[in-house]
Amino acid sequence: MKKVLITGGAGYIASHTNIELLKGEHELVLIDNFINSSAEALERVQELSGRSITFIKVDLLDSAALDSVFVQHPTIDSVIHFAALKAVGESVEKPLDYYTNNITGSLNLYSAMKKHDVRKIVFSSSATVYGDPDEIPVKEDAPIRATNPYGHTKAMMEQILMDTAKAEDWSVALLRYFNPVGAHDSGQIGEDPNYPNNLLPFVSQVAAGIREKVVIFGDDWDTPDGTGVRDYIHVTDLAKAHVKSLEKLANSSGIHIYNIGTGRGYSVLEMVKAFSEACGHKIPYEIGPRREGDIAEVTGNPAKAKTELGWQAELGLNEMVESAWKWQSQNPHGYNS
Numbered sequence: 001m002k003k004v005l006i007t008g009g010a011g012y013i014a015s016h017t018n019i020e021l022l023k024g025e026h027e028l029v030l031i032d033n034f035i036n037s038s039a040e041a042l043e044r045v046q047e048l049s050g051r052s053i054t055f056i057k058v059d060l061l062d063s064a065a066l067d068s069v070f071v072q073h074p075t076i077d078s079v080i081h082f083a084a085l086k087a088v089g090e091s092v093e094k095p096l097d098y099y100t101n102n103i104t105g106s107l108n109l110y111s112a113m114k115k116h117d118v119r120k121i122v123f124s125s126s127a128t129v130y131g132d133p134d135e136i137p138v139k140e141d142a143p144i145r146a147t148n149p150y151g152h153t154k155a156m157m158e159q160i161l162m163d164t165a166k167a168e169d170w171s172v173a174l175l176r177y178f179n180p181v182g183a184h185d186s187g188q189i190g191e192d193p194n195y196p197n198n199l200l201p202f203v204s205q206v207a208a209g210i211r212e213k214v215v216i217f218g219d220d221w222d223t224p225d226g227t228g229v230r231d232y233i234h235v236t237d238l239a240k241a242h243v244k245s246l247e248k249l250a251n252s253s254g255i256h257i258y259n260i261g262t263g264r265g266y267s268v269l270e271m272v273k274a275f276s277e278a279c280g281h282k283i284p285y286e287i288g289p290r291r292e293g294d295i296a297e298v299t300g301n302p303a304k305a306k307t308e309l310g311w312q313a314e315l316g317l318n319e320m321v322e323s324a325w326k327w328q329s330q331n332p333h334g335y336n337s
């Protein structure tokens with residue numbers, strides 16, 4: 001069994017990835033400081049998988065605690081690095097919090113990996129590093145043009161890993177996620193944000209009557225129905241991309257960059273309509289002004305991941321909204337329900 005360290009192990013994407021990893025030959029060591037997650041997620045992952053996981057409460061900013069994780073678990077073979085702060089708007093208001101948490105936390109992690117000779121890492125990057133790309137669906141060799149502090153932290157963390165892979169002979173996968181949505185098909189684990197910054201968790205809470213209405217930021221974009229278009233990816237498909245990435249890193253060193261999306265875009269209105277059908281009632285919405293810095297459309301070309309990882313998205317829009325609604329309706333207040 002290969003031992004994998006998962007940072008941010010109690011978070012939304014990590015929880016789904018843990019389930020997929022536990023189906024195979026992986027033993028997991030999870031660390032998290034619960035700044036945006038709950039211990040209940042760990043309980044549910046263990047229940048659903050029928051396997052136990054090792055959890056250690058660690059803040060990545062605490063380099064001594066991080067070091068002791070590697071000392072306690074000398075057979076850690078690879079790392080999946082999810083831990084980060086991730087709200088774009090908040091990053092504009094509190095850039096230093098974001099740079100400190102994401103960059104210093106990552107530097108501490110990479111230094112501990114170097115010290116303990118762990119050379120394989122899958123990194124949670126984001127399509128946000130492309131900014132407003134010249135061509136869509138965007139390919140991995142497009143210029144990096146992040147437009148906000150959160151995106152800058154992702155671009156910087158990518159760069160640090162690229163330089164380290166070269167100098168230290170590491171195997172690195174940079175996964176640029178598009179827009180992860182949906183939940184585990186049991187409805188037992190899902191996204192449980194303190195405040196819903198992304199579209200689907202917001203729509204879910206409106207559908208559940210927790211919030212009054214969805215505000216759509218502009219309907220005058222250059223898109224078929226005037227609302228913004230994004231490439232949404234089911235979180236279970238995204239989770240499976242991590243399993244494939246670990247397999248890839250077992251046999252090849254260097255840096256491997258992949259878009260993880262479907263290549264297909266849906267507009268905000270299409271998402272709201274699909275969600276209305278899933279939950280069986282109309283979701284109230286109103287059109288508001290555009291948000292500063294927003295863009296009309298971003299989709300990703302996932303062909304490289306298909307060729308090199310043997311991964312492609314299998315779940316479509318219905319599975320995304322139906323699973324999101326199942327999670328929301330079974331857990332109206334997330335893990336505290």
Ligand SMILES: NC(=O)c1ccc[n+]([C@@H]2O[C@H](COP(=O)([O-])OP(=O)(O)OC[C@H]3O[C@@H](n4cnc5c(N)ncnc54)[C@H](O)[C@@H]3O)[C@@H](O)[C@H]2O)c1
Pocket residue numbers: 007008009010011012013014031032033034035036037038058059060061081082083084085086101105124125126127177178179180198
């Ligand atoms: N969800 C998205 O839309 C999206 C899109 C692209 C990329 N990503 C990236 O994927 C990763 C996971 O995202 P998610 O949606 O699961 O977010 P999440 O907030 O649910 O998970 C992140 C986890 O990291 C933990 N964490 C944060 N800072 C920490 C620290 N200093 N020490 C220890 N733990 C810490 C949080 O408590 C949380 O459990 C993040 O790096 C995020 O930037 C997410």
